[in-house]
Amino acid sequence: MNGEKAISKQRKGRQEMDNKRKRLSMQVDLSDFMPAADEEKEYMVRMRPSTTAFKDGVKRLRRNRVAMISFWVIVIITLAAIFVPMFWPYKYEAMLGMVPGKPMDPSFNNLRPFEYARTELNAMENGARVMPHLFGTDANGRDYFIRVIYGTRISLAVGFFASIIVLLIGLVVGSVSGYAGGAVDIVIMRIVDIIYSLPDMLMVILLASVMKVTLSQKLEGTPLAKIGSNIISLFIIFALLYWVSMARLVRGQILSLREQEYVLAAQASGAKGSWVIRRHLIPNCVSVIVISTALQIPSAIFTESYLSFLGLGVNAPMPSLGSLASDALNGLSSYPYRLVIPAIVISLIVLSLNLFGDGLRDAFDPKLNA
Amino acid sequence: MNPKTLKYILKRIVLALFTIWVVITLTFFVMHAVPGGPFVGEKAVSPAVQKAMEAKYGLDKPLGVQYWTYLTDVIQFRFGPSLKQRGRMVIDIIGDGLRTSAKLGVISAGLATLFGVVLGSVAALRRNTVTDRIIMVITTAFVSMPSFIMGSLLLVTFAVKTHIFPANGSTRAGLVLPIVTLMLYPMAYITRLTRSSMLDVLGQDYIRTARAKGVSGMRIIFGHALKNALIPVITYLGPQLAYIVTGSLVVEQIFAVPGLGRSFVNSITNRDYTLIMGTTIVLATLIVVMNLVSDIMYKIVDPRIHLE
Numbered sequence: 001m002n003g004e005k006a007i008s009k010q011r012k013g014r015q016e017m018d019n020k021r022k023r024l025s026m027q028v029d030l031s032d033f034m035p036a037a038d039e040e041k042e043y044m045v046r047m048r049p050s051t052t053a054f055k056d057g058v059k060r061l062r063r064n065r066v067a068m069i070s071f072w073v074i075v076i077i078t079l080a081a082i083f084v085p086m087f088w089p090y091k092y093e094a095m096l097g098m099v100p101g102k103p104m105d106p107s108f109n110n111l112r113p114f115e116y117a118r119t120e121l122n123a124m125e126n127g128a129r130v131m132p133h134l135f136g137t138d139a140n141g142r143d144y145f146i147r148v149i150y151g152t153r154i155s156l157a158v159g160f161f162a163s164i165i166v167l168l169i170g171l172v173v174g175s176v177s178g179y180a181g182g183a184v185d186i187v188i189m190r191i192v193d194i195i196y197s198l199p200d201m202l203m204v205i206l207l208a209s210v211m212k213v214t215l216s217q218k219l220e221g222t223p224l225a226k227i228g229s230n231i232i233s234l235f236i237i238f239a240l241l242y243w244v245s246m247a248r249l250v251r252g253q254i255l256s257l258r259e260q261e262y263v264l265a266a267q268a269s270g271a272k273g274s275w276v277i278r279r280h281l282i283p284n285c286v287s288v289i290v291i292s293t294a295l296q297i298p299s300a301i302f303t304e305s306y307l308s309f310l311g312l313g314v315n316a317p318m319p320s321l322g323s324l325a326s327d328a329l330n331g332l333s334s335y336p337y338r339l340v341i342p343a344i345v346i347s348l349i350v351l352s353l354n355l356f357g358d359g360l361r362d363a364f365d366p367k368l369n370a
Numbered sequence: 371m372n373p374k375t376l377k378y379i380l381k382r383i384v385l386a387l388f389t390i391w392v393v394i395t396l397t398f399f400v401m402h403a404v405p406g407g408p409f410v411g412e413k414a415v416s417p418a419v420q421k422a423m424e425a426k427y428g429l430d431k432p433l434g435v436q437y438w439t440y441l442t443d444v445i446q447f448r449f450g451p452s453l454k455q456r457g458r459m460v461i462d463i464i465g466d467g468l469r470t471s472a473k474l475g476v477i478s479a480g481l482a483t484l485f486g487v488v489l490g491s492v493a494a495l496r497r498n499t500v501t502d503r504i505i506m507v508i509t510t511a512f513v514s515m516p517s518f519i520m521g522s523l524l525l526v527t528f529a530v531k532t533h534i535f536p537a538n539g540s541t542r543a544g545l546v547l548p549i550v551t552l553m554l555y556p557m558a559y560i561t562r563l564t565r566s567s568m569l570d571v572l573g574q575d576y577i578r579t580a581r582a583k584g585v586s587g588m589r590i591i592f593g594h595a596l597k598n599a600l601i602p603v604i605t606y607l608g609p610q611l612a613y614i615v616t617g618s619l620v621v622e623q624i625f626a627v628p629g630l631g632r633s634f635v636n637s638i639t640n641r642d643y644t645l646i647m648g649t650t651i652v653l654a655t656l657i658v659v660m661n662l663v664s665d666i667m668y669k670i671v672d673p674r675i676h677l678e
Contacts, residue, residue: 210403347515
């Protein structure tokens with residue numbers, strides 16, 4: 001600090017003298033071109049590598065232990081949901097007691113965890129190795145572990161794609177409304193207001209209960225039939241109803257960011273439009289949008305499991321966490337773990353997604369942290 | 371009341387009426403989108419009988435006329451007869467169910483608000499202590515648990531395994547578990563809401579002034595802090611009702627409570643369309659009105675709040 005001050009004092013003195021002596025002289029002052037002194041060099045040393053706003057956010061996120069744990073929980077669950085069905089010896093829809101060409105073996109039904117059916121016990125006596133049923137089997141003799149894994153896969157996929165749909169529609173409508181302004185903006189925003197004040201769950205149930213019938217007839221024979229009419233109607237419902245808060249958010253962001261002083265400052269110092277958009281509007285907008293998309297996923301999973309529980313979700317025999325929980329209610333007193341397992345998985349997914357979303361928000365958008 | 375507030379209230383009332391109209395219109399067209407009309411699925415009827423039934427329910431008239439009769443009927447709460455429960459009017463079924471469900475909803479909303487405010491204030495006053503941490507961890511867990519999961523788990527623990535409470539919700543003791551199930555999520559939410567707004571208020575200058583004047587701790591909390599900290603809780607009254615209504619659909623199903631939620635879910639499985647429409651409209655109106663009331667109260671209670 002002292003060296004720095006001394007240098008600037010020296011410079012100032014020299015300049016004043018120059019000004020006095022040869023104010024109009026074009027002669028170059030050689031002292032300005034002397035090699036820098038060590039003290040001056042020290043002042044210029046970068047103490048640490050410069051960071052970007054993104055790197056800064058990642059660093060803050062990494063320091064947030066809760067968010068990191070949630071992140072790894074999500075990663076593990078997602079990887080398990082994707083890869084475990086590939087090598088697991090049982091299929092989610094296979095009723096193990098029913099093998100074509102052989103008599104039915106009812107001892108496969110309702111196995112408790114790590115129990116074996118008669119056929120399997122016979123096979124094991126002959127020296128064959130049989131994969132244990134980690135969570136037992138259900139009333140139809142289907143391996144419950146793989147059903148839970150598969151249900152997790154369905155729930156995660158529904159949550160993810162529903163959020164993408166919401167993001168796309170909200171982004172388009174919100175930015176159109178924000179940019180266009182005027183009458184377009186007013187009309188769009190009134191529509192948004194009305195959809196926003198509709199009781200969403202009731203509308204979802206109403207639409208789902210009707211679309212279940214309408215869609216399944218239309219879909220027959222098309223490749224979409226495999227996904228199931230209920231999942232598609234779920235996506236349609238999300239596309240119809242849930243984009244409004246995203247649209248509001250995007251519009252608000254665009255309106256407020258356009259008026260910011262730093263945008264004005266950049267423009268005043270000669271920045272081009274593309275620079276302003278790339279450097280100021282997008283980075284400031286993206287974090288908010290990404291965060292609310294991340295927080296949309298658990299709410300979509302919530303909705304899906306709720307509808308599945310009411311029997312309006314995925315089509316049988318495809319499992320989802322909600323439908324597994326709903327099916328488990330029938331044998332509740334004898335097999336409570338069949339309810340507890342999907343319940344824990346749903347709660348874990350929703351909890352860690354929420355906590356991770358909160359962490360993202362804290363790390364990348366400290367302004368939002370209310 | 372200043373004219374700006376009045377204008378805001380009027381605007382909100384118009385929006386609410388419009389929303390209810392959209393709900394009514396939506397139910398009408400959604401039900402018309404059902405392939406084959408509402409009588410599909412009944413045992414096969416001859417075309418003549420089908421025609422007679424359509425004439426009886428006015429389904430042979432042009433769509434515009436049908437819509438108009440429907441609209442005028444609905445406004446007078448005439449939802450017609452139930453399609454599946456012979457001889458019963460939809461409005462009677464709704465009325466019967468609503469009596470039980472309203473009791474359930476009001477009690478759980480009241481308890482949720484009471485416990486939520488107390489827990490939230492305690493967490494804020496004991497900030498960063500073990501008490502605060504425990505309250506926050508528990509509420510975070512409750513917020514992430516769907517109501518049907520919560521209900522089923524409570525059913526397993528307290529009714530199936532230990533028989534502390536009956537599993538059937540038609541008796542008085544049987545209502546305890548459904549009420550607890552419905553209460554936990556809003557309670558957790560209100561706790562978090564109260565905590566953050568209480569922390570905000572406690573940092574305000576007027577609290578410091580009150581402390582400096584030597585006002586006792588109790589008076590600061592009840593006379594100054596709590597009153598202002600509760601304002602955000604008012605905004606949650608509307609969403610809370612919406613949550614309880616949708617939650618009660620599954621909770622009543624799980625605990626076999628003879629309420630509106632259960633008859634709604636049954637009407638979905640039976641495809642009893644008039645009952646679905648009627649229930650949707652009644653519940654939607656209830657939620658919209660409650661949202662309206664809580665927004666207006668918010669505006670009146672805190673005139674500082676600027677709403678466009």
